[in-house]
Amino acid sequence: MTHPRRRPALLRREAVAATVPVAVAALLAGSGPAVAAGSVGTAGVGDPYFPLAGNGGYHVSHYDLTLRYDPVGRHLDGRAVLTARATQRLTRFDLDFQGLKITGLTVDHVKAEHRRDGQELVVTPRRALRKGERFQVAVTYNGTPGPVTDPDGSADGWIPTDDGAFVAGEPQGAMTWFPADNHPLDKSSYDFTITVPQGRTAVANGVLLGQRTAKGRTTFHWRQTEPMAAYLATATVGAFQVTQYTTRDGIKVYDAVDPREAAAAKPVLKQLPSVLEWESRLFGPYPYRAAGSIVDHAPEVGYALETQTRPVYDRAPDLSTLVHESAHQWFGDSVSLTSWKDIWLNEGFATYAEWLYAEQHGGDSAQKAFDALYARPATDGLWAFPPGDPGSGAHIFGTPVYARGAMTLQALRTAVGDRDFFRILRAWAQQHRYGHGTSAQFERLAERLSGKNLDRLFTTWLYTQGKPRHP
Ligand code: TRP
Ligand code: ZN
Numbered sequence: 001m002t003h004p005r006r007r008p009a010l011l012r013r014e015a016v017a018a019t020v021p022v023a024v025a026a027l028l029a030g031s032g033p034a035v036a037a038g039s040v041g042t043a044g045v046g047d048p049y050f051p052l053a054g055n056g057g058y059h060v061s062h063y064d065l066t067l068r069y070d071p072v073g074r075h076l077d078g079r080a081v082l083t084a085r086a087t088q089r090l091t092r093f094d095l096d097f098q099g100l101k102i103t104g105l106t107v108d109h110v111k112a113e114h115r116r117d118g119q120e121l122v123v124t125p126r127r128a129l130r131k132g133e134r135f136q137v138a139v140t141y142n143g144t145p146g147p148v149t150d151p152d153g154s155a156d157g158w159i160p161t162d163d164g165a166f167v168a169g170e171p172q173g174a175m176t177w178f179p180a181d182n183h184p185l186d187k188s189s190y191d192f193t194i195t196v197p198q199g200r201t202a203v204a205n206g207v208l209l210g211q212r213t214a215k216g217r218t219t220f221h222w223r224q225t226e227p228m229a230a231y232l233a234t235a236t237v238g239a240f241q242v243t244q245y246t247t248r249d250g251i252k253v254y255d256a257v258d259p260r261e262a263a264a265a266k267p268v269l270k271q272l273p274s275v276l277e278w279e280s281r282l283f284g285p286y287p288y289r290a291a292g293s294i295v296d297h298a299p300e301v302g303y304a305l306e307t308q309t310r311p312v313y314d315r316a317p318d319l320s321t322l323v324h325e326s327a328h329q330w331f332g333d334s335v336s337l338t339s340w341k342d343i344w345l346n347e348g349f350a351t352y353a354e355w356l357y358a359e360q361h362g363g364d365s366a367q368k369a370f371d372a373l374y375a376r377p378a379t380d381g382l383w384a385f386p387p388g389d390p391g392s393g394a395h396i397f398g399t400p401v402y403a404r405g406a407m408t409l410q411a412l413r414t415a416v417g418d419r420d421f422f423r424i425l426r427a428w429a430q431q432h433r434y435g436h437g438t439s440a441q442f443e444r445l446a447e448r449l450s451g452k453n454l455d456r457l458f459t460t461w462l463y464t465q466g467k468p469r470h471p
Pocket of ligand 2: 324328346347350
Protein backbone atom coordinates (compact mmCIF):
# COMPACT_ATOMS: atom_id res chain seq x y z
CA MET A 1 0.00 0.00 0.00
CA THR A 2 2.95 2.33 -0.50
CA HIS A 3 1.67 3.39 -3.89
CA PRO A 4 -1.40 5.34 -4.80
CA ARG A 5 -4.24 3.31 -6.22
CA ARG A 6 -3.91 2.61 -9.92
CA ARG A 7 -6.51 1.19 -12.19
CA PRO A 8 -6.21 0.53 -15.90
CA ALA A 9 -8.00 3.77 -16.75
CA LEU A 10 -5.67 5.75 -14.54
CA LEU A 11 -2.72 4.30 -16.35
CA ARG A 12 -4.28 5.42 -19.60
CA ARG A 13 -4.72 8.84 -18.04
CA GLU A 14 -1.10 8.87 -17.03
CA ALA A 15 -0.08 8.39 -20.64
CA VAL A 16 -2.29 11.29 -21.71
CA ALA A 17 -1.03 13.51 -18.91
CA ALA A 18 2.53 12.91 -19.94
CA THR A 19 2.06 13.73 -23.62
CA VAL A 20 -0.22 16.80 -23.76
CA PRO A 21 1.91 19.94 -23.66
CA VAL A 22 1.01 21.63 -20.41
CA ALA A 23 1.61 25.15 -21.67
CA VAL A 24 -0.91 24.70 -24.48
CA ALA A 25 -3.50 23.31 -22.11
CA ALA A 26 -2.97 26.23 -19.73
CA LEU A 27 -3.60 28.70 -22.53
CA LEU A 28 -6.93 27.06 -23.28
CA ALA A 29 -8.01 27.21 -19.66
CA GLY A 30 -8.59 30.87 -18.85
CA SER A 31 -12.16 31.68 -19.73
CA GLY A 32 -12.94 33.54 -16.48
CA PRO A 33 -16.07 33.61 -14.34
CA ALA A 34 -19.53 33.51 -15.83
CA VAL A 35 -21.19 36.89 -16.08
CA ALA A 36 -24.96 37.06 -16.20
CA ALA A 37 -25.99 38.47 -19.55
CA GLY A 38 -29.12 40.50 -18.84
CA SER A 39 -31.92 38.13 -17.90
CA VAL A 40 -30.62 35.10 -19.76
CA GLY A 41 -29.01 32.38 -17.64
CA THR A 42 -25.49 31.55 -18.80
CA ALA A 43 -24.70 28.20 -20.46
CA GLY A 44 -22.04 27.38 -17.82
CA VAL A 45 -20.88 28.49 -14.39
CA GLY A 46 -17.49 29.62 -15.64
CA ASP A 47 -15.44 26.50 -14.94
CA PRO A 48 -12.32 26.90 -17.10
CA TYR A 49 -11.99 23.14 -17.68
CA PHE A 50 -15.67 22.50 -18.45
CA PRO A 51 -17.07 25.80 -19.74
CA LEU A 52 -20.56 24.39 -20.38
CA ALA A 53 -20.88 22.50 -17.08
CA GLY A 54 -23.59 23.83 -14.79
CA ASN A 55 -25.73 26.81 -15.66
CA GLY A 56 -26.16 30.39 -14.56
CA GLY A 57 -29.18 32.04 -12.99
CA TYR A 58 -30.63 29.44 -10.64
CA HIS A 59 -29.92 26.74 -8.08
CA VAL A 60 -31.65 23.39 -7.86
CA SER A 61 -32.76 22.45 -4.34
CA HIS A 62 -34.26 19.07 -5.22
CA TYR A 63 -34.33 16.52 -8.03
CA ASP A 64 -37.19 14.05 -8.18
CA LEU A 65 -36.18 11.40 -10.73
CA THR A 66 -38.52 8.67 -11.91
CA LEU A 67 -36.80 6.14 -14.15
CA ARG A 68 -37.63 2.86 -15.79
CA TYR A 69 -34.83 0.85 -17.37
CA ASP A 70 -35.01 -2.18 -19.60
CA PRO A 71 -31.54 -3.81 -19.57
CA VAL A 72 -32.33 -6.02 -22.59
CA GLY A 73 -33.56 -3.25 -24.91
CA ARG A 74 -31.28 -0.76 -23.11
CA HIS A 75 -34.18 1.65 -23.07
CA LEU A 76 -34.64 4.32 -20.41
CA ASP A 77 -37.89 6.16 -19.70
CA GLY A 78 -37.39 9.13 -17.44
CA ARG A 79 -39.15 11.99 -15.78
CA ALA A 80 -37.20 14.60 -13.86
CA VAL A 81 -38.83 17.23 -11.69
CA LEU A 82 -36.39 19.91 -10.56
CA THR A 83 -37.28 22.34 -7.82
CA ALA A 84 -35.17 25.45 -8.27
CA ARG A 85 -34.76 29.07 -7.27
CA ALA A 86 -33.85 31.89 -9.65
CA THR A 87 -30.80 33.88 -8.54
CA GLN A 88 -31.57 36.58 -11.11
CA ARG A 89 -34.46 37.54 -13.34
CA LEU A 90 -34.70 34.84 -16.03
CA THR A 91 -36.36 35.03 -19.40
CA ARG A 92 -34.42 31.96 -20.41
CA PHE A 93 -32.14 29.40 -18.76
CA ASP A 94 -30.26 26.21 -19.59
CA LEU A 95 -30.09 22.70 -18.25
CA ASP A 96 -27.33 20.23 -19.14
CA PHE A 97 -28.70 17.20 -20.96
CA GLN A 98 -26.92 15.03 -23.51
CA GLY A 99 -28.61 12.55 -25.85
CA LEU A 100 -32.07 11.12 -24.96
CA LYS A 101 -35.20 12.47 -26.57
CA ILE A 102 -37.44 14.94 -24.76
CA THR A 103 -41.17 14.34 -25.05
CA GLY A 104 -42.44 17.02 -22.67
CA LEU A 105 -41.17 20.00 -20.72
CA THR A 106 -43.03 22.32 -18.38
CA VAL A 107 -42.07 25.17 -16.08
CA ASP A 108 -44.50 25.48 -13.19
CA HIS A 109 -46.85 23.08 -14.98
CA VAL A 110 -47.00 25.26 -18.10
CA LYS A 111 -45.49 23.99 -21.35
CA ALA A 112 -42.25 25.77 -22.06
CA GLU A 113 -40.41 26.32 -25.30
CA HIS A 114 -37.11 24.51 -25.48
CA ARG A 115 -34.36 23.60 -27.89
CA ARG A 116 -31.19 21.50 -27.80
CA ASP A 117 -27.75 22.90 -28.47
CA GLY A 118 -25.14 20.22 -27.80
CA GLN A 119 -25.27 19.50 -24.08
CA GLU A 120 -27.32 22.62 -23.44
CA LEU A 121 -31.07 22.30 -23.12
CA VAL A 122 -32.27 25.87 -23.58
CA VAL A 123 -35.58 26.58 -21.86
CA THR A 124 -37.75 29.63 -22.43
CA PRO A 125 -40.58 29.69 -19.88
CA ARG A 126 -43.90 31.22 -20.91
CA ARG A 127 -43.30 34.12 -18.54
CA ALA A 128 -40.07 35.44 -17.05
CA LEU A 129 -39.02 34.19 -13.61
CA ARG A 130 -38.41 36.86 -11.00
CA LYS A 131 -35.16 36.99 -9.07
CA GLY A 132 -35.59 34.82 -5.96
CA GLU A 133 -38.63 33.02 -7.36
CA ARG A 134 -39.01 29.30 -6.74
CA PHE A 135 -39.95 27.27 -9.79
CA GLN A 136 -40.37 23.71 -10.95
CA VAL A 137 -39.13 22.25 -14.20
CA ALA A 138 -40.53 18.88 -15.31
CA VAL A 139 -38.88 17.04 -18.17
CA THR A 140 -40.15 13.78 -19.67
CA TYR A 141 -37.68 11.87 -21.82
CA ASN A 142 -36.65 8.50 -23.17
CA GLY A 143 -34.17 6.68 -25.37
CA THR A 144 -31.02 4.62 -25.20
CA PRO A 145 -28.60 6.27 -22.79
CA GLY A 146 -24.87 5.90 -23.18
CA PRO A 147 -21.75 7.42 -21.70
CA VAL A 148 -19.97 10.64 -22.60
CA THR A 149 -16.31 10.64 -23.50
CA ASP A 150 -14.23 12.86 -21.27
CA PRO A 151 -11.34 15.07 -22.45
CA ASP A 152 -8.94 12.33 -21.32
CA GLY A 153 -10.72 9.63 -23.32
CA SER A 154 -12.48 7.85 -20.43
CA ALA A 155 -16.20 7.15 -20.39
CA ASP A 156 -18.62 8.27 -17.72
CA GLY A 157 -22.36 8.54 -17.31
CA TRP A 158 -24.78 5.74 -18.09
CA ILE A 159 -22.62 2.75 -19.05
CA PRO A 160 -24.66 -0.33 -20.08
CA THR A 161 -23.46 -3.70 -18.71
CA ASP A 162 -24.49 -7.27 -19.51
CA ASP A 163 -27.11 -7.23 -16.74
CA GLY A 164 -27.98 -3.55 -16.31
CA ALA A 165 -25.92 -0.37 -16.15
CA PHE A 166 -22.93 1.04 -14.29
CA VAL A 167 -23.81 4.65 -13.56
CA ALA A 168 -21.04 7.06 -12.54
CA GLY A 169 -21.03 10.72 -13.54
CA GLU A 170 -17.63 12.23 -12.79
CA PRO A 171 -16.98 14.74 -14.13
CA GLN A 172 -19.67 15.14 -16.80
CA GLY A 173 -21.87 12.07 -17.06
CA ALA A 174 -24.90 12.99 -14.94
CA MET A 175 -26.38 14.74 -17.97
CA THR A 176 -26.49 11.43 -19.88
CA TRP A 177 -29.39 10.21 -17.72
CA PHE A 178 -31.10 13.25 -16.24
CA PRO A 179 -31.32 16.96 -17.05
CA ALA A 180 -29.18 18.75 -14.48
CA ASP A 181 -27.31 21.77 -13.31
CA ASN A 182 -24.26 19.66 -13.90
CA HIS A 183 -21.50 21.27 -11.84
CA PRO A 184 -20.48 20.57 -8.21
CA LEU A 185 -21.18 24.22 -7.35
CA ASP A 186 -24.85 23.26 -7.17
CA LYS A 187 -25.80 20.70 -4.52
CA SER A 188 -29.29 19.33 -4.01
CA SER A 189 -31.36 16.64 -2.34
CA TYR A 190 -32.66 13.77 -4.49
CA ASP A 191 -35.50 11.29 -4.72
CA PHE A 192 -35.12 8.33 -7.08
CA THR A 193 -37.96 6.03 -8.09
CA ILE A 194 -36.46 3.39 -10.34
CA THR A 195 -38.29 0.49 -11.98
CA VAL A 196 -36.42 -2.51 -13.36
CA PRO A 197 -37.38 -6.07 -14.34
CA GLN A 198 -38.02 -8.34 -11.37
CA GLY A 199 -34.77 -9.99 -10.33
CA ARG A 200 -32.71 -6.88 -11.04
CA THR A 201 -31.85 -4.29 -8.41
CA ALA A 202 -31.61 -0.54 -8.93
CA VAL A 203 -29.26 1.12 -6.45
CA ALA A 204 -29.09 4.86 -5.93
CA ASN A 205 -27.80 7.15 -3.17
CA GLY A 206 -29.02 7.53 0.37
CA VAL A 207 -31.65 5.46 2.11
CA LEU A 208 -33.92 2.85 0.54
CA LEU A 209 -37.41 3.99 1.52
CA GLY A 210 -39.14 0.99 0.01
CA GLN A 211 -39.43 -1.44 -2.82
CA ARG A 212 -42.40 -3.20 -4.35
CA THR A 213 -42.82 -5.82 -7.04
CA ALA A 214 -45.80 -6.06 -9.36
CA LYS A 215 -46.36 -7.48 -12.82
CA GLY A 216 -42.80 -8.66 -13.22
CA ARG A 217 -41.17 -5.38 -12.28
CA THR A 218 -39.64 -4.02 -9.11
CA THR A 219 -39.63 -0.36 -8.15
CA PHE A 220 -37.01 0.99 -5.75
CA HIS A 221 -37.46 4.28 -3.95
CA TRP A 222 -34.26 5.94 -2.74
CA ARG A 223 -33.83 9.24 -0.93
CA GLN A 224 -30.67 11.32 -0.60
CA THR A 225 -31.43 14.07 1.91
CA GLU A 226 -28.02 15.64 2.44
CA PRO A 227 -26.88 17.96 -0.38
CA MET A 228 -25.28 16.17 -3.33
CA ALA A 229 -23.50 17.26 -6.51
CA ALA A 230 -25.06 15.80 -9.68
CA TYR A 231 -21.92 13.86 -10.63
CA LEU A 232 -22.21 11.83 -7.43
CA ALA A 233 -25.67 10.50 -8.25
CA THR A 234 -26.02 6.88 -9.32
CA ALA A 235 -28.79 4.55 -10.43
CA THR A 236 -26.74 1.43 -11.00
CA VAL A 237 -28.72 -1.60 -12.18
CA GLY A 238 -27.73 -5.26 -12.03
CA ALA A 239 -28.53 -8.75 -10.79
CA PHE A 240 -27.09 -8.03 -7.36
CA GLN A 241 -26.84 -9.85 -4.06
CA VAL A 242 -28.07 -7.42 -1.42
CA THR A 243 -26.99 -7.13 2.21
CA GLN A 244 -28.48 -4.60 4.63
CA TYR A 245 -27.58 -3.76 8.19
CA THR A 246 -27.18 -0.84 10.58
CA THR A 247 -23.79 0.04 12.10
CA ARG A 248 -23.11 0.71 15.79
CA ASP A 249 -23.23 4.41 14.90
CA GLY A 250 -26.70 4.03 13.40
CA ILE A 251 -25.62 4.33 9.76
CA LYS A 252 -27.83 2.34 7.39
CA VAL A 253 -25.67 0.17 5.16
CA TYR A 254 -26.88 -1.27 1.85
CA ASP A 255 -24.47 -3.38 -0.18
CA ALA A 256 -25.24 -4.59 -3.70
CA VAL A 257 -22.77 -7.06 -5.17
CA ASP A 258 -22.57 -8.76 -8.55
CA PRO A 259 -22.38 -12.52 -7.80
CA ARG A 260 -19.31 -12.80 -10.03
CA GLU A 261 -17.46 -10.45 -7.67
CA ALA A 262 -18.97 -11.68 -4.40
CA ALA A 263 -16.20 -14.02 -3.24
CA ALA A 264 -13.53 -11.36 -3.63
CA ALA A 265 -15.72 -8.47 -2.42
CA LYS A 266 -17.29 -9.85 0.75
CA PRO A 267 -14.22 -9.81 3.03
CA VAL A 268 -13.43 -6.23 1.96
CA LEU A 269 -16.98 -4.86 2.27
CA LYS A 270 -17.19 -6.36 5.76
CA GLN A 271 -14.56 -3.82 6.78
CA LEU A 272 -16.68 -0.80 5.81
CA PRO A 273 -17.99 -0.07 9.33
CA SER A 274 -14.51 -0.17 10.83
CA VAL A 275 -13.10 1.95 8.00
CA LEU A 276 -15.84 4.55 8.51
CA GLU A 277 -15.23 4.53 12.28
CA TRP A 278 -11.51 4.97 11.74
CA GLU A 279 -12.08 7.81 9.27
CA SER A 280 -14.60 9.42 11.64
CA ARG A 281 -11.96 9.51 14.35
CA LEU A 282 -9.55 11.25 11.97
CA PHE A 283 -11.86 13.49 9.94
CA GLY A 284 -14.87 14.05 12.22
CA PRO A 285 -18.35 12.55 12.09
CA TYR A 286 -19.37 10.64 8.93
CA PRO A 287 -21.53 13.13 7.00
CA TYR A 288 -24.41 10.84 5.97
CA ARG A 289 -27.10 8.63 7.45
CA ALA A 290 -26.57 5.98 4.77
CA ALA A 291 -23.55 4.05 3.50
CA GLY A 292 -22.69 0.92 1.55
CA SER A 293 -21.04 -0.32 -1.60
CA ILE A 294 -22.10 -1.19 -5.12
CA VAL A 295 -19.79 -3.81 -6.57
CA ASP A 296 -20.59 -4.31 -10.23
CA HIS A 297 -18.87 -6.51 -12.78
CA ALA A 298 -17.87 -3.94 -15.40
CA PRO A 299 -14.13 -4.38 -15.93
CA GLU A 300 -14.16 -2.29 -19.10
CA VAL A 301 -14.96 0.79 -16.99
CA GLY A 302 -11.57 0.78 -15.28
CA TYR A 303 -12.36 2.89 -12.22
CA ALA A 304 -14.46 3.28 -9.12
CA LEU A 305 -16.41 6.38 -8.12
CA GLU A 306 -17.24 7.84 -4.74
CA THR A 307 -20.98 8.08 -5.49
CA GLN A 308 -22.43 9.75 -2.42
CA THR A 309 -23.09 7.46 0.53
CA ARG A 310 -22.48 4.38 -1.63
CA PRO A 311 -19.42 4.19 -3.90
CA VAL A 312 -19.71 2.19 -7.09
CA TYR A 313 -16.88 -0.22 -8.01
CA ASP A 314 -16.33 -1.76 -11.43
CA ARG A 315 -15.01 -4.93 -9.73
CA ALA A 316 -14.31 -6.19 -6.22
CA PRO A 317 -12.27 -3.43 -4.56
CA ASP A 318 -9.19 -4.01 -2.48
CA LEU A 319 -9.16 -2.52 1.03
CA SER A 320 -7.10 0.47 -0.04
CA THR A 321 -9.66 1.38 -2.70
CA LEU A 322 -12.48 1.05 -0.15
CA VAL A 323 -10.57 3.41 2.17
CA HIS A 324 -10.05 5.84 -0.74
CA GLU A 325 -13.71 5.99 -1.83
CA SER A 326 -14.83 6.18 1.80
CA ALA A 327 -12.50 9.13 2.47
CA HIS A 328 -14.12 10.92 -0.47
CA GLN A 329 -17.38 10.97 1.49
CA TRP A 330 -15.72 13.71 3.58
CA PHE A 331 -13.39 15.10 0.93
CA GLY A 332 -15.16 15.55 -2.39
CA ASP A 333 -18.71 14.64 -1.47
CA SER A 334 -19.46 16.58 1.73
CA VAL A 335 -16.81 19.23 0.98
CA SER A 336 -17.27 19.87 -2.74
CA LEU A 337 -15.17 21.55 -5.38
CA THR A 338 -16.08 24.97 -6.69
CA SER A 339 -13.96 24.35 -9.77
CA TRP A 340 -12.54 21.16 -11.32
CA LYS A 341 -9.12 22.78 -11.22
CA ASP A 342 -9.08 22.11 -7.45
CA ILE A 343 -9.50 18.36 -7.96
CA TRP A 344 -6.45 17.62 -5.75
CA LEU A 345 -8.71 18.56 -2.80
CA ASN A 346 -10.59 15.35 -3.66
CA GLU A 347 -7.98 12.97 -5.00
CA GLY A 348 -4.95 14.10 -3.01
CA PHE A 349 -6.94 13.79 0.23
CA ALA A 350 -8.44 10.39 -0.62
CA THR A 351 -5.01 9.08 -1.60
CA TYR A 352 -3.52 10.45 1.59
CA ALA A 353 -6.23 8.59 3.54
CA GLU A 354 -4.90 5.37 1.98
CA TRP A 355 -1.41 6.25 3.23
CA LEU A 356 -2.71 6.99 6.71
CA TYR A 357 -4.64 3.76 6.78
CA ALA A 358 -1.54 1.77 5.89
CA GLU A 359 0.52 3.68 8.45
CA GLN A 360 -1.93 2.96 11.25
CA HIS A 361 -2.58 -0.66 10.28
CA GLY A 362 0.88 -2.16 10.21
CA GLY A 363 1.90 -0.99 6.75
CA ASP A 364 4.36 1.59 5.53
CA SER A 365 4.36 5.09 7.00
CA ALA A 366 3.03 7.99 4.92
CA GLN A 367 6.55 9.39 4.97
CA LYS A 368 7.80 6.20 3.37
CA ALA A 369 5.16 6.47 0.63
CA PHE A 370 6.24 10.07 0.12
CA ASP A 371 9.93 9.12 -0.05
CA ALA A 372 9.31 6.34 -2.57
CA LEU A 373 7.52 8.80 -4.86
CA TYR A 374 10.05 11.55 -4.36
CA ALA A 375 12.75 9.13 -5.52
CA ARG A 376 11.22 9.05 -8.99
CA PRO A 377 13.31 10.86 -11.60
CA ALA A 378 12.37 14.36 -12.75
CA THR A 379 11.28 12.87 -16.10
CA ASP A 380 8.60 10.69 -14.46
CA GLY A 381 4.92 11.40 -15.27
CA LEU A 382 4.43 12.17 -11.57
CA TRP A 383 6.06 15.56 -12.20
CA ALA A 384 4.29 16.26 -15.52
CA PHE A 385 2.24 19.13 -14.07
CA PRO A 386 1.55 20.64 -10.64
CA PRO A 387 -1.53 19.19 -8.89
CA GLY A 388 -3.03 22.57 -7.95
CA ASP A 389 -3.07 23.60 -11.59
CA PRO A 390 -3.57 20.57 -13.85
CA GLY A 391 -4.05 22.84 -16.86
CA SER A 392 -7.07 21.16 -18.45
CA GLY A 393 -9.91 18.71 -17.96
CA ALA A 394 -7.75 16.06 -19.64
CA HIS A 395 -5.47 16.02 -16.60
CA ILE A 396 -7.84 15.99 -13.66
CA PHE A 397 -7.33 12.26 -12.98
CA GLY A 398 -3.63 12.20 -13.74
CA THR A 399 -1.02 10.80 -11.36
CA PRO A 400 0.20 14.22 -10.17
CA VAL A 401 -3.31 14.99 -8.86
CA TYR A 402 -3.45 11.80 -6.80
CA ALA A 403 0.16 11.20 -5.82
CA ARG A 404 1.72 14.68 -5.71
CA GLY A 405 -1.57 15.88 -4.19
CA ALA A 406 -1.06 13.39 -1.33
CA MET A 407 2.61 14.39 -1.14
CA THR A 408 1.48 17.98 -0.60
CA LEU A 409 -0.42 16.86 2.50
CA GLN A 410 2.58 14.91 3.77
CA ALA A 411 4.77 17.98 3.24
CA LEU A 412 2.22 20.00 5.20
CA ARG A 413 2.19 17.43 7.99
CA THR A 414 5.98 17.57 8.23
CA ALA A 415 5.87 21.37 8.35
CA VAL A 416 3.17 21.81 11.00
CA GLY A 417 3.45 18.58 13.03
CA ASP A 418 0.87 15.86 13.63
CA ARG A 419 -1.27 17.72 16.14
CA ASP A 420 -1.94 20.72 13.92
CA PHE A 421 -2.10 18.63 10.77
CA PHE A 422 -4.98 16.51 12.05
CA ARG A 423 -6.68 19.58 13.48
CA ILE A 424 -6.52 21.09 10.00
CA LEU A 425 -8.06 18.02 8.33
CA ARG A 426 -10.90 17.91 10.86
CA ALA A 427 -11.55 21.65 10.69
CA TRP A 428 -11.63 21.49 6.88
CA ALA A 429 -14.26 18.74 6.92
CA GLN A 430 -16.27 20.47 9.61
CA GLN A 431 -16.18 24.08 8.37
CA HIS A 432 -17.14 23.16 4.80
CA ARG A 433 -19.47 20.26 5.64
CA TYR A 434 -22.21 19.90 2.98
CA GLY A 435 -20.71 22.89 1.19
CA HIS A 436 -17.68 23.84 -0.85
CA GLY A 437 -14.02 24.60 -0.41
CA THR A 438 -11.24 26.04 -2.55
CA SER A 439 -7.48 25.45 -2.50
CA ALA A 440 -6.97 29.04 -1.33
CA GLN A 441 -9.36 28.47 1.59
CA PHE A 442 -7.51 25.31 2.57
CA GLU A 443 -4.19 27.15 2.49
CA ARG A 444 -5.56 29.93 4.69
CA LEU A 445 -7.02 27.44 7.16
CA ALA A 446 -3.71 25.60 7.42
CA GLU A 447 -1.89 28.87 8.07
CA ARG A 448 -4.42 30.04 10.62
CA LEU A 449 -4.44 26.81 12.62
CA SER A 450 -0.68 26.30 12.52
CA GLY A 451 0.28 29.95 12.90
CA LYS A 452 2.87 29.42 10.16
CA ASN A 453 3.43 31.08 6.82
CA LEU A 454 2.95 28.19 4.37
CA ASP A 455 3.12 30.18 1.19
CA ARG A 456 6.37 28.62 0.01
CA LEU A 457 5.19 25.10 0.79
CA PHE A 458 1.97 25.37 -1.19
CA THR A 459 3.61 27.28 -4.03
CA THR A 460 6.21 24.56 -4.34
CA TRP A 461 4.01 21.51 -4.00
CA LEU A 462 0.77 22.67 -5.60
CA TYR A 463 1.70 25.21 -8.21
CA THR A 464 5.32 24.87 -9.37
CA GLN A 465 6.06 23.02 -12.56
CA GLY A 466 8.47 20.08 -12.32
CA LYS A 467 9.94 18.07 -9.45
CA PRO A 468 10.48 20.19 -6.31
CA ARG A 469 14.15 20.56 -5.52
CA HIS A 470 13.69 19.63 -1.86
CA PRO A 471 11.45 16.92 -0.42
N1 TRP B 1 -12.87 9.88 -8.51
C1 TRP B 1 -12.56 8.51 -8.86
C2 TRP B 1 -11.65 8.02 -7.77
O1 TRP B 1 -12.00 7.72 -6.73
C3 TRP B 1 -11.85 8.38 -10.15
C4 TRP B 1 -12.64 8.65 -11.35
C5 TRP B 1 -13.85 9.21 -11.50
C6 TRP B 1 -12.24 8.33 -12.62
N2 TRP B 1 -14.24 9.25 -12.79
C7 TRP B 1 -13.27 8.72 -13.48
C8 TRP B 1 -11.12 7.72 -13.07
C9 TRP B 1 -13.16 8.50 -14.82
C10 TRP B 1 -11.02 7.49 -14.39
C11 TRP B 1 -12.03 7.88 -15.25
O2 TRP B 1 -10.49 8.05 -7.80
ZN1 ZN C 1 -10.58 9.31 -5.82
